[in-house]
Amino acid sequence: MPSVKTPNHRSKNRLAAQASKAKKIRQKRSEENKNKIAKTDAMRGARPGLMPNSGPNAPLSKKKAKKLEKKIAHAMRRKIEAGEDVDLTDAKAEEADGAEEKDVDEMETEQIE
Structure with missing residues (x-):
């Protein structure tokens, strides 16, 4: 989505936000694979040593x-x-x-x- 001021490219803030979001998602995926946490549990807040907040595996x-x-x-x-x-x-x-x-x-x- 081009910004209003510069229609040819995204603003620095948008680029930084997009990059940090992608980094966060990438880290979560690699953590899930390393620790064998189910995707559904990871979506509900499960991390290594932490149970999900809801769902069937919640404490x-x-x-x-x-x-x-x-x-x-x-x-x-x-x-x-x-x-x-x-x-x-x-x-x-x-x-x-x-x-x-x-x-x-x-x-x-x-x-x-």
């Missing part, structure tokens, strides 16, 4: 992390409660079987001695 806030931890704990509690009924009936049957097997093993060792 959870402390509040969301606590809520998520509570949800997971509650789900685990429900799973355990639902599974206890089944586990208890199986466990009693296994304990009874195990007791009989122990008696047989003890008898064999007593006979050997």
